Each structure stands twice: as C-alpha cells, then as structure tokens.
Amino acid sequence: MSNPNDYTVGWICAISTEYVAAQAFLDEKHEGPEYVSPNDNNDYTLGKIGKHNVVIAVLPGGEYGIASAAIVARDMLHSFPNVRIGLMVGIGGGVPSKKHDIRLGDIVVSVPRDGKGGVFQYDFGKTIQNQSFCTTGFLSQPPTVLLTAVSGLQAQYEIDGHQLEKAINDVLKLKPRLVKKYKRPDPRTDRILKPEITHDSVCTTECAHGAFNVVFQFERGKEEDNPAIHYGLIASANQLMKDALVRDRIAAEMDVLCFETEAAGLMNHFPCLVIRGICDYSDTHANKEWQGYAAMTAAAYAKDLLNRIPPNRIEAEEKVTELLSRVYNYVKKVESKMDRKEDAEILNWLTNIDYGPQQSDNLQRRQPGTGQWLLDSTEYSTWLKTDKQTLFCPGIPGAGKTILTSIVVDDLCKRYPDDTSIGVAYIYCNFQQKGEQTAYDLLASLLKQLAQGQSSLPGGVKDLYDQHQAKKTRPSIDEISKALQSVAAIFSRVFIIVDALDECQASNKCRSTLLLEIFNLQVKTKTNFFATSRRIPDIERAFKGNPTLEILASDEDVQKYLDSQMSELPGCVLKRPDLQEEIKIKIVRAIDGMFLLAKLHLDSLKSKWTPKAIRRALETLPTGSEVYTETYDAAMDRIKGQTGSRELAIQVLSWITCARRRLTTLELQHALAVEVGKSDLDGDNLPEIEDLVSVCAGLVAVDEESNIIRLVHYTTQEYFERTQSHWFPHANVSITTICVTYLSFRVFESGFCPTDDSFNERLRSNHLYNYAARNWGHHARMALTLCQEVMEFLEQQAKVEAASQALMMPARSSNYSQRVPRRMTALHLVAYFGVEDAARALCQNTAEIDAKNTDSQTPLSLAAKNGHSKVVELLLENGAELESEDDRGNTPLLSAIRNGHEAVVQLLLEKGAKVQFKDKQGWTPLSLATENGHEAVVKLLLSKNVDVNSRHEYNWTPLWIAANQGHEGVVKLLLQRKEIEVNCCDIDGHTALSKAASGGHEAVVKLLLEVDNINPDYKDNCGWTPLMRAAQNGHEAVAKMLLMRNEVNINAKEEGGGLLDLERGGATNYSLWNDHSSWSYRSRGNYHSSGSYYSLGAYHSQGKISNYLENDVSHNSTRCIPKIYVQGSGRTPLSWAAKNGHETVVKLLIDEGAEIESQDNGEQTPLSLAAENGHETVVGLLLGKGAKAESKDKRDRTPLSLATKNGHERVVKLLVNNSTAVG
Template structure:
C-alpha cells in the first residue's frame, strides 16, 4: 500500500498512543495496517530506536504497530522491538502480539486453517507457555522455561464479553476481512480465502493419511494455551507430544510471544496457517494473518478507550534481559503446574468505581451506532465537508455553531460520522501548539424516544466528557451523590439544571477544545427543550456545536448567530458509493462469460453516471436505485430501468412505491412476513431486537397455549430479505429497524396498502385518505397489544402456576426475550389501538381476563423501576385501578357498567383517579372526573399528599382540570385549616403550593393563589410550634426568583418566616450566594434571622449590596450597639457557613464584616 492509495491524518503526540501492536512477518504487518480505520502520518524516531512504525486508529484507540526485522523472528527479537517501542511511546498501556501460528487440533477443539486462537489462561497455566524446543528437535525432550504472566485483566474481561456476543450474534471476522479486501483490492489474491486453498489435516501416526472431518464454513475462534519457542515446528508427533505434556490444553505453537509476556503485558492472537507438521507451507498465511487482525479489531471495538486511558503505562524494562529460570522436563513425566500469582491492584478498584458512575449516568452508548454508520461510509465520503471553509472556521476560528441542513435522505448521518471520526483524530501536527480535543456526540433516532429525552441526552454528554478526565470531577460525583437513588428512567425535566451545571464544569477546562456533535435534530422529539438547554451551556462555555437537521425555521432561529451549510449528496460521494456496489451485479460479474467485457464496462459507466445524476441530492435514492437494478437479469433490462429512474423531490416516495410492488410480487407467505415485520417496526414503542421481534411474531401466529419454541421462530435473514431493503439490523446491538426515517413516514402515510397486502390482487401504492391510514395503524397497534397480552398471560401461568416458583420472577426478564417489551408497552399499543373506537366484545373479554387474573401485580414487580409498586396494595387493586393506571380510557364505562366502584380505594388509600394521575394519563383523569371521581389524600413516605399535589408533581395538564373542578375546593379548605391550627395536624401535610414551588411551576402557583391557597402555608409535625416547611424558603433554595417575587406580592407579611433553626429566606439567599433573590427579599424588609434568638430581639440586620453582592453586613447586639468583626477573627466563626461563603468573595482584601456577638462568642469592641 502506498501513500497515494490511502488518506492519512496528522500524527498525534506520542503520548496519545495507548496500544502497542507487534508483528513478526511482513504479511502480518500488511494485514494489521489494512485493518486500521485510519492511518496517521509517520514521525521520525528518537535516537537509538531502530523500529519502523505504522501509526493509526481503530475506533477511539490510537495504535502503534511495529514489525520484527526481516529474517529475525523469535523471542529475543520480539523483546528488543517491544522495548524500543516502549521507550519511544511511553503511554502504551498494553500490547497485542498478532500474526500467524501452527494449529494443534484436539478432540475438544476442531481447529481449521484460517481459524483464530487467542491466548487464554487455564487454572494452572498462563495464556502463553515458553518452551526450549532445541532439545526436542534432536531427541524428543524439551524444557519449559519461565513463569510467564497472564494477559492484562482488561483484555481477559473483554474476551469474555466478546465471546458471549459472538455466541449470540456471530463473529465479525469475515465481515472485516471482506471489507479490507474491498478497500484494498490488491490484497484479494493473497489475503482472501480462495477456492483453490485446501485444508488437509494428516494423521500424526501416518503422515500419508488424511483425517476425515465434517465440512465447516466460516472462521471459528478458540481460546486456550499458546506455546512459544525458539524453533519452527514441522513435526506432527512432536506437536502432539507438546500438547500432551501440557494436559492437552495447547491449541497453537509460535515463536515470539514468550519474549513479551513478562514485561510487556499483552494478548497473543494467532491465525492458523498450518498444523505444525511436515506439510507446512505458506498458502494460508495471508488469510490467517487477516483473520487474526480482524479479531483484534473486533476485540478493540468493545473496549472503551476511557478504560484503557485509566490503566497505568507499561514500565520500561529491558524485556530481553528477563531472568527466566529453567526446568528440565522428561516427556514421559507429568508436567508440574506453573505458579501463577494473580495480583489485584488498587487501580482496578478505582476503575470499577468510575465505570459504575458512568453506567449510572446512562447505560446508553453511542459508540456502536457511530461505528455502524461509519462502516457504511466509503473512504472518501464527506471530505468536501471537512475541507469546507465553514467547517474550518468552526474547527479553528471563533465561531461556535455550525448547522448543516439537508432534505431527508441527503446523507446527513454519514457525513456526521465523518465529522466525528475526523474530530476523534484531529489535532495540530505540532504536539503542544494547540489544545487537545474533547468530543461528545449524539445520534438522534426516531425509534429511540425513550432514551433520548433532554435529560437523558445531557447525561450522555456528561458521560462522554467524563471519560476524557483522568479523575472524576467533583460536580459529577456530587451529581451521583444527589441522584443515585433515582433510576435514570425516573429523572425529569426538573433535573436538567443540575446536569447542565455538571456539563458546564466539564467543558470549562481551558486546556481542551470541546466539540458537541448532534445528528438529526429533527428526530429529537423534545427539540425545543433540548436546544434551549444546550444553548444555555454554549452561552456559558467555550464549547462548539456541530449539528445536522432537516430544514426547519424553528431550528434555524436557534442557530441564527452561527454558521450554516446546506447538505446534499455530492456527486463524488455518490459515484464512490455506486462504484462500490458494482461487484454485486451478477450480470456484470467476471464469472459471466456470456457478456462481452466491453459491454460490461460500458454498462458500469452508465450505472455510475445515470444513478449519480438522478438522485437530485438525495443519497438514499442511490441505494433504492441500485437495489432495483440488481434484480435485472439482462443488459437491456438494466438500461430500461436506468431510463425510467424517478427524478425530483418526490422521487424517494416513488422508490418506496416500487419497493412495495416488489414485496407484493413475492409468494404469499413472504408477503405476510413482510407485512408483519414492516407494520410492527413502524409502530413499536422503542427499538426492538431481532430476538424480541421473532418471539413476538411467533406468539401472534401460534395457536398453542405455550410460549413459542425455536421451531416456530422466523429467521432474521428471511425477515430482512422479504422486506426488500426496507429493514436493516444493527450488528452491534442486534436491533432490527426500518431503513430510514423517511421509511417510517412513508409507511405511516400508506399503511393501508401494506397492512392489507396479502388480501389484494393488485397493490395500490399511492397515498390513501388519512382516515384510512389511521385505521390501518390502529389495526397494527391492536395486533401488537393482543400479542403482548397473550405472551404475558401464557407466561404468568407457565412461570408461576406450573413452575410454582414465586421467587423465580426476578430472573424471568432475562430468560423470556419478549417479556420486557410486552410488560412495559402492551398498554401503549392498546391505547393507540382501542381508546378511540367502540370496544368490540372480544377485546373486552381479552382485557378483562388479563387484568382480572391476579397476575398483573407480580408481572409488574418483576422490574424494579416500574412505577406502580403494586405489592403495597396487593389484594385491594381492582380492574378499574389497573384501567386507570394504564390509561385505558375506553374501558372506564365498561367497568362502571359492570358494578365497579369509582371511589374504591386500596389499602393505602389510592383510588382510580390517583392511579391515572400517577401515570400521567390526562385523558383518563378527565374522564374519571367527569364521572364523579373525588379528591383523596394518600399518606406517602414524604407526608400526606393530595390528588391535586400529585397532579402538580407529575406536571400534566390534569392539575388545571382538578383546580377547575368544584370538588377540589375541599383541598384548599383543608389547607386553610392546617395553616390556622397547625397544632391539630398530626402528620406532615404536603401543600399543593409547596409542590408547585418545588417543581418550579409559576403558572400553577398563580392559579393556586387565585383559588385562595395560603402563600406561606406551614406545618406542625413536632408539637413544639416550629415551622417544618415553607414555600418561600423552598423557592429561595431552588433559585426561583420569579416565584419568590410572586409569593411576596401575594403576601409579604411572612418575608422573615424562619425554619426551626431560625434561618430566614434572606439567610438562605446569602448562604447560597443568590444575590439577586437577596435584593428582592431586602426590598420587602428581609432579615437574616427570625425572631426568638438571643442575638436578634426583632431589630433588623443592616445589609447593603453593591452590584448585586454584599458590601457589608451589620448585625446589632442586644444593647443595640454595632459589632465589628474582621478577617482576623475568621477562625472563630468557621461554623457559620454563610459567613464563610461571604468571605470567599473578599479573601484578598481586609474586608470588615459585622456579625452577632452572641452567635460567635468573641470579645468585641463596641463602636
């Protein structure tokens, strides 16, 4: 590979490279280099370093590759190369020794040529065992030399995770090798698996006899011991003898790894190129090197770069001078086990704490999505964007935002992946001339609404930026301390402010440039709220924002002061994409000898030219056009299709229409499977995995009363095939999804033609009336709801009555693939399918039997974060309670007509209205109110809470409905009685106004005040007359200046209301540094302490503020004489936190501060 064949990015500073990759052969070096995601420019070596390096990256890992000198294989040479690498790149955390080796097939491991062997410790041996094989060659004996170290724990843990993933989803080795061959076409002959390559294993006792083995396709990965020696093994008998002396655990032999293992912590990965016998040759060497490198890539992509950065650097030692001790071994004697010391470091514990915090922030990881998108990008796609002046201004200038707008399907997401990839590797070629880069990115996705609320996205940005920090920042630790008990799914908009504050702190590091990259803002269902939050962060920091979206006036207004760039598919990118898909044309393949090569070449040029010119800036169309052309069987058909390619802004809809027609042309069973797959994916509540969907479709069509077996599950590949390119599977996550957001939009508009596909003789793909499509969507939701209910009903019987294991239910979500989706989302589908129609009798029977069988309580409590803690009310929950909780509005009248009491309560006192408010179903709440539901009070763990208070806390419009209801005047009346006679209230009463202040709902506060709510309601829970809560203090502590002003306007008599420690609102304003609120309180006569203290007999404190901050605070003693305290007395009043906060502002000047003499107990001078 020459420089002209690949693009390189500037070399990073040496301390940015954290992984060392060592090869022994030039073949292995080629495979390693070709497997990199990006290659970095070479830099000169320090004096004395004779290695030749290749620099590059895989994912977020920066890697330095070195190869042993030609003809100098073996342990000593490997040690020298590794030592020099560590001297030149001192930040390397661990190494990889990757290349080819000789396989040792055993009865437990069917090793074939091209397979991969990974060094893995056993109970008595480390991953690599060093043997002195010199004597073995001569007389059959050999020596095992040294006690070698295990691979690093981070790699062993990653291996376990990868092994599980490969068992579930298969390995990506062949995919990466194929991608490498497509990218580097010159490698095809040597590094791909050719049909001419034979895989023959000869018997060790008869070298003329071939061992018969069943045919096997695909690369398999084996985990076990690797023997490393100083001689090449070409003897099957010796090979098997070595394995026998090491308890039959050896899978591979090689020559270099033992030179590294003690002082260069590494993992050894070997592609099998021969069987270490006399038939050894180099035919398989290239392919084996490629499979080993591909496995290394797959492994690295599941290891977070942040975890690698937290490891200690490898200590530089002379690896080749390690003191090994020798043990003589007779081949007839049993091998003694090696002594292995497993050291657990403090570093591992710190990493565990860090990872726990990162997982607490959010389990969502956008790296997999990024690599999925990046894998679809052709090598040069997006280069025009990276070179564009506006992008360069964002990168290097003072501009803070760049918004790239483009029509649906224009390729915005692929371009975003190019920008992220560029930023991950971007830095000035001079190591210290410019700051480092911190990067956080989000891919908004229409199917990920549940995990992409504004608060979730902020948490993800915090998580990504924390990973760049060497230690956990205090604000992030404080965030965890404050919110640790709250599940991520239970965070709300009220928490946005605190997460934004942590984000601002992370960005405040002046030594780094921080970039935030956001893709598909138009797919964010809280775009206004999110943009408000992110621009508030940008305003207070130096962060820069790159974003993509469809054209939108609302989004443009937010970015009005920044840079803009219109996105459309560039001709170069499209031609690159189309050219990359030409090998898929069977008609034009090299194997088709019936067509002249000149005609093939001409057709290829026509395809590239006409497809590129027909897409009109919509990249997605190129895919549709190619998919359509691939079905043609003659050159004439290809040319006719090229002539009829649709043009214009509606072209992609015409492309969808043609795809639906192709689906209709399949056998009826395929049509049915396509209809169900597309319909369900257009209506699912969240992203769904292939396994979940397969079980869902099986339970839907299965007439039995048991859960689906493997025999009735649809094939993932078939589901993809019958949908004709409209469905894709994310390889990393296993999520099956629609091709594009426009696919969802098209299906929503034309669902009728799809849902009735198998019933019609012809297919009508034009847009049908909206009402018709809406009815079809309702049918899909009904179908999904029934499948969920059927699954849950069968499971409840099978799991709890047949098994009889009531404690087993906590494990069930992990063993039944469709359970979690069904329990969380059946009601949503029911609401969308049945709430707006007259319920058929069959539906009433289904839902009545389901909710009335007594199992819903147990099913719900399988999941700790489920909102309804049904066990607290077990035995008292009625069907109407469940109907209200799940928002099944159309079932309310059915229940009431069947004799259910709308006022019935559970053991804790909740009624149906309470459950509707709890789960924020406003329509259901309104329907219950219209049918006479009454207000109630429920004793919660915080105190006595009313229905109105709950509605305000949940933040729905139901609170306004309640206030308009005359029955709810009783709540205001009760509040007045508590305020007038607090001594008669035996429990803590949570006033609705307090709740409104807590959630910062100013409009609700005004409504409550208009209805007569007491502005300064108080409680008495201790019997001693002390105030336990006050709305004004709550508003001050939460920083709601507008609410403070509103409460004081309603009644300023309680401006100096104090808590049980006599601290007033002004005290809290000063203590917390909220000086603008302090100004408001001072205007209304605020004092620092309430009456009742020895040092404040009712005389006001004199507080002066300049520019919103205190210039002096003067307290008055009992004799009405002012008292001065200066900085000299600071140590005597450290316990007074608000004074320390005040002094922080004046720590560099001898400011005079006045404090109450009784408070601090000092000898003072009267003035």
C-alpha cells in the first residue's frame, strides 16, 4: 500500500469522465493509500507523472458545485497532508467571441487578468438598491510555481507547437476501450448557435434549426494549434450556465473564456490551477459528445505542465494542510449560506449598503509598506488592548485618512480571522452618498455586519424582521439601535471603524445621531471605536477627552509612493536618477502632509517632456492655504489645453460632480453615448473607461472592485461645487436631456415589466435606466430651463410607466418589481419630482388633476409627500382635491407631516386641510408630527387647537410618543398646553416618564419631572417603575434625577400580576422574553422592551403566565377576550442594574440606600445575579459594599456556583479571593 505522505500534487475532478482521463495519463499507477482520514469519503487513484507523485480524487456521483469541490479538497488534505499544489482538471463551457476563437476541444487555463485571480464567482455579490447586481469578493490566483510553469509551457508551445493530439492518440492505442467515448468527434458536430436561438430539449447532430441559426466558423489552418490553448478568466458558480444571452453579457463585461461549477470553492483555500477542456458553448445546445475528448485534452495539458516543474520547486511550497482550517471554515460558510437564504433576505432587508468593495478598493490603492507607522503607534496599540476605547484620528484634507482606515480594518480582520467572538464593522462616509447614508442606514449597516459575523442570525434581528415585514413597515432608529446593542453584546469585543465623519451630514442630525448611538453602544457593550475626520470643531468636541492621533502623510510613505509612480513619468525622468530624486524632494517638501497632493503634483509632471520643463513645474508647485484650489485650477487649465478631448473631459467631470449618487463605469459610458434625438443607443458610441480617466488630468479615479467612477477626493468635489457655474453652468439641463432621451428609447415602449425576471433583464441591459428613471426629475427641477425633450417623454404613457416602475421600486425581495403603484400618469411623475414648469404645462393641457394610481395616490399626494410646495400650490389652484386619501388613509397633509415638510404643511393648513382625524393605523396629524420630531410642524398644528391628548390605537398620546422617541423640543411644546395629561398610559400601563426613562432620554425626563402633578413612581401593568427601567438599561443620569424625588421607592419590587390584553395587540404581536425568572413583553409598533424573545407557549409551560377569558361587554355584547396574567420576578432596581452589569448605576443605588441583600422571587441577590452573568466589576463593587458571598437562592445556588457553572473565571477568582480574605 502507498504512504499518503509521499504525494505532493493534488488533482481534483468533478465527474467520472474527467477521472478516467486523468488516470489514463498517469505514467505509473500506485496501490491505494495505506490509510485515509476517518471521515474521508473520497475515492482516490494514486500514481506518478514524470517525477511527481500525484493523488487524484473525484466528486461524488451526481454532485457538483462550489461546496462539493471544497469538501473533496478538504478531505484530500486530511488524508494526504503533504500535498503542496493542486490542479482542477476537467471540462467546461466555452465562450466563443470575435476576440477569442474558442472551439470544442480547446483548453482554457485560469490565468490572472484585469485584477481577477484567474477564477471569479459570478453569482456571488450584492444587489444595491436602485442598481444592478454587482459581483464582489476576490478569489486568489494560482500559486506562482504553477503560473511560472504555464508561462514556460506557453513559450514551448509557441516555438515547437504542442503534441497534445498525439499524446491523446497514444493513450487511446494503449487503452482501446476508451476510443469510442474519448476520441475526437467529427468536427462537423462543432456548431455554435446564435445567442438568441434556444435549442430543442433533445439535440442530435442533425440540428433541428436551419443553417441560418448557426454562426459560421472558418476551418483552422495547419499553422494554427488545434486544439488551441487559451489563457484568462474562468467564471465559476453553483449553477450550470445554459443561457447564451447571459453568457455573452458576462463575457463582454469580464472577458470570460469559460464557465464551470467547482473552481470558486477552491481558489482561496486550495492553491490550484484550473484547466478546462471545452465540451459545449454554455448554451442550450446540450452536447455530451465532446465531453470525453475535452477531458482528455485538459488532462494531456496538465501532464505537460507537471513535466515542466522540478520536484524541488513543489517541495518548497507551503503544505496545503496548513490551510486546512480555512478550507473547513469556507465549506461551513458556503453550506451555511446555502441554508440561510432567509437570513440573507433579512440582512438585505436591513440595508443594501455594502462597504466590502470599497474596503477592497482602498486597500488595493495602498502602496506596500505605507501606513505601518499607525499600526506601530502607542495610541493604536493601547486602543487594541483596552476595552471600550475610542481612538480619534483627525487630519487635514488629503492626508490619507481613508487608506489608513482600510489598513486598520485589514489589520483587525487579520488579527482575528477565525475568532467569532470578535466583531468588526466599518463605515466609509462619502459626500456623494448622502441619500443612502442616513443615520438609519449607517446604524443598520453596522447591525448587518455584526449579525453576519454570527454562525446563525441573532434572534433579535429575526424578530425585528418578523415584526415589520408583515406590515410592510421599517424599523425606527431606536429599534435598530436596540437590536445593534443586543447583537454587539453577543461578542466578547466589538471594533467599529468610521472613516470621514466630516463627510457625514450634519444638517439632518445624521452625524450627531450616529456618534450618540455608537457612544451609547460603548457604554453597554465592549465596543472599541476608531474614527477619522477633518478637523471640524463640533466633531472634535464630540471626541473631547478621548485619545487622539493626528494623521499626516509621513515623508517615508510619500517617498515610497513616488518611487512606485516614477515609471509613469516621461522618458527624460526615467533616464535621470538625479532628476527623480529632485522630484521626490521637492514634492515631499511642497505637500506638507497631504498625500493627495503628491498624486496631483506627480500628474502635473506627466505632460512635461524635458528636464527643464520638469524643474520649472517643480518650482511653481502650489503651497499655502489655497493649495488645492490652485492645484485644481492648474489641472483644469491642462484640460482646457487638450485639443479634441476637452469637451469629453468636461462631460465626464460634470456628470460625476452633479450626479445625485455615485455612478458605475457602465452608467457613465451609457450616459456619454446617448445621442439626443435618437431612439436607440448605439453600442459603437460607447467610450472606453480608460480614455475617460485619462482625459481628466488625474481628477477622476475608478474603484475596480465596485466599478464606481468618482472624483479623486472630497476636496475635488468641493472645488467643483464652488466653481460649477464657471466650468459647467448648464450641467443639469444637459443631464436632464440625456436622461429623458434615454428613457424615451424604443426599448421601453413595452411599458411596465410584468415579472421580476423581465424587469431585472431591463436593468441589466440598459445601464443608465435606473439612474435616469430615479433622477431625471431632480435634475430638471434644478435646471434653469425646461427642455423640450422632457415634454416629449411625458407624452408617451408606456415610457412614463416604465420609468415609474424603476422610480418606485422597493428594496429587492420576491416580486419586488410588481409591488409598485401602477397607472402613474405624467402629472404624477412631475409632481413627485416637483418640476413646476412641466406640471404647469400638463395642467394647461387638461391633465386629470386628481388621477389616482393603484395606491390611490394623487399628484397632490406625491408633491406633498416630497415637499414640493410650489407644485402643491399649483395643483390646488387647478382644483386638486385637498382631502384625497390613499390606500393607507393618508391625506396630502399627513404625507407632508410624515416627512417634516413645514412649508407644505403650512400651505395645506391655510387652504383648510382637516387636522383632527386618524388614518387607518390610528395616527393623527399631531401624533405623526411628534413621532418624527418635527418641532416646526408640531407648532403649526398646535396653533390650530388640535386635541393634544388624542389617543392612538394602543393609547399612545402625542406626549407619550414624543417622550418615547426622546424629542425634547416637541415635549417642551406639548407641556406648554394646560390640558396636557402627563400621567397618561398606553394599553400596557407605560407612562411618558417610564418610556423616557427606559430610553435614557435625560432632557425629556428632566422636563417631565418639573411638571407639578407627575407621578415619578407610577407602576405599569407589569409592576415596573421608571426607576426600574432606567436601572435595567444603565441610565445613571436618569436614575439620579428620579432618586431626587421623595416619592420614588428605591427598593420597589417588580411584582407582575398584570393582565396583558391580546385582543388589543393580537396574539401574534406579543412575545415574551425570559431571563430565567423574570419577564417583559413587546407590543406591536415601535415601542417595546428589547431582549431575547420566547414564545408565549414556552413561557406558559414554565408556569410564568396564565390565560384568562374575560367578558367584554362593550357595544352591548358579550364576548370572550384572551388576556395573559404574568407573574413578576420580584426584582428591585438594584437587582436589575447588577444583573445587566451597569456598574455606575449599581454604585449610585447603593450610595442612595438601596437594600444590598434584596432577594427576588427566586431568592437571588444582586450579587448572585451579577456573578451569574459574569459582571466582574459589579461583583467587586458589591463585595466591597459588604454583599454576602455565601447567600443561596431557592435552588441552593451560591454566587460562586453560578459563576463557576457559566465559566466566568475572573468572577470565580474574585469570589474565592474574597472568601479567603474573609476567612
């Protein structure tokens, strides 16, 4: 038997045909292995090729795909630990094109191309809202030893030609049984169907379609290799490619040569080269006749390749077994992904924002060796080692903050690659993503990233989804924050990294909200926070007292960058080392710590062709406070001097600067290819991206991973925003014209797409469609004049409906493209965007003023919803119905209030809009305004003498809602009304004070406690007081304010005994969370406690609740209403604070006289609860205050036994030491 340790080459096949071919080319065949790993289910053939011992394995019969290949590799490495390199050899589907003459029997070898490692997974990526599917991730390239052998063999073939056909024939002579299946088929059976032709289910050599459906191929000449070998990109996925149209689209975008179904499972963890013989053309033309021969050509090539590699080269490679754990983890991840479709849908429902591609792009832009100074700094080292630490890194514009942020993210991921107890989440704030970078989106992204780090989706996230998905609502920021806290608490440590806080909006409180929630997260969990920003006073104030490390481009880093870029300069520089040194010295001296300037200054030298011109430019490099303005002015002067390309550069810059979001390269290409007046896009008019970048004098860059084309820096955007009226004053008119021309193309004549598939295909095929449909009106509104093309577009109803579908589509999920309103008219569209001139023209042309779409929205509803006061006034002047209601009971007034559009609200109120009514969810105009914190709107409504105590369906009043959300200004306005009821409760007995205390809203609590008749110790239906809520959630300042009131009982116990009304909330809308001896609940809506949720049935089985049937005699009838009786835990505020580890609150309560030995219903003391949950500092504090370490609960458990059972070693040590000291 053979010794597994003797084999250094691993060869993997997907199907038995490939397995046979591989064995046929062995020079020697060995006996089977002496032993294999106990859980290894692979079948192996061992042998020798040249001087290499080779182990060959095959996937199980009937299985294919990424996960299966990864499992075979994993098991092989368990049993053959000395394998150093791998080969994936077999068959694949070719991609014939004008560029690549690929035919059946040819060979494709995976070689890196255009930033891809040789294989890319085309079904792995992200779908960004309002954009098409984008592949993400990077698969490693083959080992260098194999790529070197490929190059050597390629050169050998080019000189002498290959002998693959002869090698195959020699094998077939030795093994005649293989001839029938593995010989070369008749070349006449090699037929390529046109992409639009789908083939019959049963395909024979006599094709059912005529010759006009077949692509003509010239016969290869004698001087050409046949079979031919092609080198480049192989596309891999979990599905067979059988769609010629999709095949050609992906091939055109990625220059793909071949499709297959296994390699993506191996590349990152099993260092291998993929070799594929072409057996079909990845279409519906099922052609198994060529599979045998294709497998033989691939195996013959693999043998030639191995014969070029000396054995000692392979032995020098790292053992693949050292990567085994990564293979295993990858398999688990793949299998988990395949089993977690629902989880993926939930995560994408949270947000579609994905910073992964941006992280990859930023890291790729890093010059090797730069940024190490930050990782080596004392400040960074301390930040890493210390829990709950913040490190603030301010820096001047262009200092390299974003690249350094990517270095930090990369460092954390490499430090903790397989540690699931460490969470890492990061955000790249971007001035061009204002629309998708609200506080909600940023917090949701952090939640999504941390949730993805768990082996299964956390229950709190699932509950959030379940609660809202059924009602088609979105979570509030408060709910997202609470879910973020619950998920972060799962990790032993969390690292949050935020880049460019200065690019996060301040006007809409996005920045302040984000910082507040992250700082709150630090209080409640072990979260470390790293942030970069320009020096903005309010940002610096937010980080006052925290460690700070200023970011400046170090001279050493800049020199490394300049060294790497010297080859881009003219020949006069390349030949003169002294001139290169002079350039480096003067640029380093001029940039004053601004890395970006090094790039811009270097770009300015590329058009200087003599040493004298170079030196003259170096002498005039801008410096001082206006350095960026002068540098950009100089770049624009260079662009102005570009004969023939000046206009193209201006178009590129105007689109990128004025676009309402970041553009992909394909979107920009389509935009620039539009010819006004034409009905179709001419593919021959598409400019090359390389040309678009080159004409812009270094002001434009492409992020390769995400295919985003952008300005090179934030300062570039700021420059063009200041100078837009000079450089491109008519940009919005031009962009509007191009967008509506695009939307008027003939391809949109079919109107509304009836299925997701057809809509997705429309998005994929028409790259500017999404942007144009969602933004043409915004550009039209900002344009000085209304172009005629807009009105021509609006006259075509089918195209209006096609544009409306993309405009109104929700986040992607099943049937998403159909969940948009139909029957959108031209007036709906212009009202939505607020294009006043177009709306006036349509009104004059007798457009139906109150036309309703299928959601019963009128043009007035949409104009009010989006805050377009001038269009609202215009529609009302033309007779629009003031009180029209949509399907949800929203009037135009409610729509305007929901989004805080003060001017529109005032206009509608002046026109007599009703203010005292409820929508179908029970919201009044005032309650809705208070929920969203719109103070100005609340003030307008209060001037109309509305009922300030109006009740929502769940008894929420405006004051209750504002207090729950923490809207201090709104609470202050409401408290000015004499008739306000400050002690009003919701259906579960929560007062406004209780909700404010629970949420930690200090300013609101202070306002409420100043009211004379406030009850600061009111118990809700479940026996909770405001102090308990504050203590449970760790709100020290709130607890301190409450304790200043004599009425507050510091030792009050949560006794339960309340009845929860299922009729009002619905049985499916209540769930309980269990902490072993206590309870809470949540009711539907946005206002509930957070925790780990249990079902009612499970809770009932523990004897915690009982069902009651009570007679309800309202409406003169008797019926049974189910209610739930809940037994409380008997805990005091101190018990809750101790249980949840809130050290400062525990200290406050003890200092204020809280009973340190209070027992809950299970006879657990605060010390017992703290020890059970591993809160070391709280345990130490309680012991220091004299808490009894020997106390026992009802089950005879001591604090020590509970800490021991739960593995809290430090707490155990603390308790033992205390016992010893006491003894």
